[in-house]
Amino acid sequence: MKNPTPPVSKLTLESVQERFWEWRKSKQQFDPIPDELWHSAIELVKEYPPGQVSKALRLDHSKFKDRVLASQKFETSNIISPSFVELDFANPHAAAECIVETEDKDGSKMKICIKGQLIDVMGLAQAFWARES
DSSP: OOOOOOOOOOOOHHHHHHHHHHHHHHOOTTOOOOHHHHHHHHHHTTTSOHHHHHHHTTOOHHHHHHHHHHHHHHHHOOOOOOSOOOOOTTSTTTTSEEEEEEEOTTSOEEEEEEESSOOOHHHHHHHHHHSOO
16 A cells, blocks of 8 residues: 655745744844745745735835736746757757847846856746846
8 A cells, every 4th residue: 555645735824924034033134035935925925915925924015026026927928939949968069058148027138158068047047037126
């Protein structure tokens, strides 16, 4: 007989509030809120109104709203992509050089030049789009 898989713990306002409280207890004066906490707060909007989340977590409502909108825009945006891109990871010289350029809604641009090694381009792009302006 198979062991049942443990249930996935669902984020609750109280659990995220506790994580924010723990972080605030140990942070330095000007430490930015970690991305993991922002992500958890944004996930709560699927279950709670944004105003309730920002108030409970003691977040600046405008900044929180901007982050929620940015995450929704990223999730639902129509990313124009080429119809076909072949990446040959078996050949170490195939990814010898690559340039990726992206622009956010405010017009800020990021250019990534990759030479000789593979990196997480999508992770860098997501961090760029999610950063505070």
